Amino acid sequence: MKAPERESAARAAGRIVLALLFFAVGIIHLKSPGGFMPIMPDWVPYPRQVIIATGWCELFGAAGLLAPVKRLRWWAGLMLALYAVCVYPANIKHAVDHVTVAGVSLGWAYHAPRLLLQPVIVWWALFAGGVIDWPWRR
Template identity: 30%
Template sequence: MRVQEVLTRFQNPFRIFFGAGFIVAGLYHFINPDFYYPMMPGWFPAPSALNLAAGAAEVVLGAGLLMSKYARLASYGIIGLMVLFIPAHVYMIQVGGCVSEAVCLPLWAAWVRLVVLHPLIILAAWWAGRSGDG
């Protein structure tokens, strides 16, 4: 079996898993909003409203990813959302990786999160959105 065939076989299940993950992550914004506030730079306006908007966007985009018809559009939305989250990742680096007792990473891990994991999430969103093309 060729690599392309293997990737294609796992693309649709990955899209469902990835979409469900975004729904869960989005719901956590509502369940534990205090977890997210310390990650927001001080210059962000209305942290509570931004947290709720981010959570709602993650839920809606995750649900969109679950529906083949909307998967590509949802993937673009997730990519845009990830770009909007970059200032929070940079802020984590600026403060040395620790923004609260609940969210404290070694500085190297904050860098890996920004320059490796975040781009991988963007790539995964792009790839997952392609499985809806049928």
């Protein structure tokens, strides 16, 4: 019988930090869904309910990343990566339409890095969940 693989310190740390970030943002989505309404694309049906659902997705994903069961962490990583892809249109709308949220208009100094980092968040979720090992193992 093969010995179980130990999780690397980098993956464990990344998994915990990402889970904390998703947990915090999930709480914000649930407590203040109205703050996210202006950045929702017009084609999204039931935007308030979608925002609340995304909050729950973030909380469940964070919990899944922290679960002791490796298979559950794998699914959480995969689902959070897909989630990050699905919310990208809202991030694009926020930037391109210069949407003001709570009276604050964020400029391209915020939006450019935020849009460029979205693929990193997708990778991070996949790596933290153990879905991929790239670039460290092939």
